[in-house]
Amino acid sequence: MTHRTLIIGATGKTGTELVALLTRANRMPRAAIRNRQQASAHFAKANMPLEQIAFREFDYARPETWDAALQGIHSMYLIAPPKELGPEPARAFLEKAVERGLQHVTMLSGATTGDIEGSLLHEVEGCVQELAPSWTILRPSWFMQNMLHWLGTTIRKEGQFYTPAGDSQTPLIDVRDIAEVALATLDGSYHGRILTLTGPELLTYDDVALKISIAIGTPVRHIALEDDEFKRLMVENYGWTPGAADHTVSLFRLVRQGKEARLAPDVEEVLGRAPRSFSDFAKAHRKAWM
Ligand SMILES: NC(=O)c1ccc[n+]([C@@H]2O[C@H](COP(=O)([O-])OP(=O)(O)OC[C@H]3O[C@@H](n4cnc5c(N)ncnc54)[C@H](OP(=O)(O)O)[C@@H]3O)[C@@H](O)[C@H]2O)c1
Incomplete structure (x- = not known):
């Protein structure tokens, strides 16, 4: 089976929920993880079927892990690199991903910090908008x-x-609402939208x-x-x-x-129900x- 959606931050709060939604839909997510043993334990603890998750090693700090993670990928859920690495690895990784045929990126940003010039999330949002053929930014x-x-x-x-x-x-x-919104955007339906969640x-x-x-x-x-x-x-x-x-x-x-x-109507617009x-x-x- 081809694994077409790569989840960066798969063991994180929103990433785990998105992996769960994709496995339930039989869409065999590709989970980007740093440590196979810890990731397996994490998903097993969450009662998730390990055989339905395709694990790929990925670390923003280790560019040698990026190629294998990107092979055959069509869409991607992206969280920003850790603060200490800054936005540069996200730019380099996105450049490589687009070269490799990536079509769509849904990025997890933040309701306030995403809007602050010079912040890590704002910088990564800029890279996504500049490089991805199709993109959606989530600002929860x-x-x-x-x-x-x-x-x-x-x-x-x-x-x-x-x-x-x-x-x-x-x-x-x-975060389950964030993951449901992310899932709805992976096919490019909300291209060019910044959704406040x-x-x-x-x-x-x-x-x-x-x-x-x-x-x-x-x-x-x-x-x-x-x-x-x-x-x-x-x-x-x-x-x-x-x-x-x-x-x-x-x-x-x-x-x-x-x-x-402030409250925003975007979750309800995408999911057709209240958060x-x-x-x-x-x-x-x-x-x-x-
Ligand atoms: N928490 C909030 O309330 C909130 C609100 C709005 C926006 N956000 C944004 O959401 C994002 C996630 O936030 P969080 O703190 O809640 O994180 P989180 O859910 O704990 O997730 C962090 C994820 O990043 C992965 N990771 C860490 N270092 C990495 C590296 N060098 N390369 C690749 N993956 C790495 C972790 O993997 P490991 O399991 O390997 O460590 C984990 O999967 C951040 O950008 C944050 O600004 C958070």
Whole structure:
């Protein structure tokens, strides 16, 4: 069988969901992964059929892995390289992909940072628009799934979580909706569109805490910290690197400035239904916090 869609970031939050959708549609996705053993364990844990996924080694930092990953590829789901590598590997990789016959790219960007000149995501968006014969850019708001991973990891033990978000509002989106939109765009139907993807409602992190509390039947508190306090706590108590803490604080600063506080109709336009709500997300994932 030919494997025609390459998923960059296949083990990431949105990539995993897209791989799941493509396998369910019998479309044998080609999953770009850095470590075969870890990737197999990751997909097995998610109860996904390994025999229906074509794994290819791919690392932005190792151009020698790119050729094999690109062979016979028609469309691609692309996430940007990690911050420390900058946009250049994305440009070089896209040039090679187009030379090899790539037709369409759906790129995962970000609702606010995608629009900021000089940011990594804005630069990669520019490369995609310049090089891909057909492209769609997805600019999602913050993911609900962050509450299962880095932002929400303290809930189970402490009954609380920390942010430097103050009382700012964000239209958190479920990554399953992002993946469904991505799937709908892979055939080029939304060529030339920048789609802003938001959840159905604007939420403060106090709202998020309340919804998780209702889902698990135990009080959960949101502790809003100043930037410096947040950085210190994450580095000293939770093992974050200073760089990761700084980066997170800079993203939350944009949230505090109200830059994420808007709803967009694009998910509903593409999927023909409203985006998933945080209350439903919290109910579905309640065991993760108990
Ligand atoms: N999280 C949010 O709320 C949010 C909101 C809007 C936009 N975004 C954007 O979405 C993208 C993904 O964000 P995330 O932090 O949530 O990531 P994520 O889901 O954890 O995914 C990161 C993926 O990148 C892969 N990766 C890491 N280094 C790589 C390399 N050198 N070469 C190839 N693949 C590599 C990882 O693979 P391994 O498994 O091998 O590490 C993983 O599959 C970012 O561009 C971010 O700016 C995120």
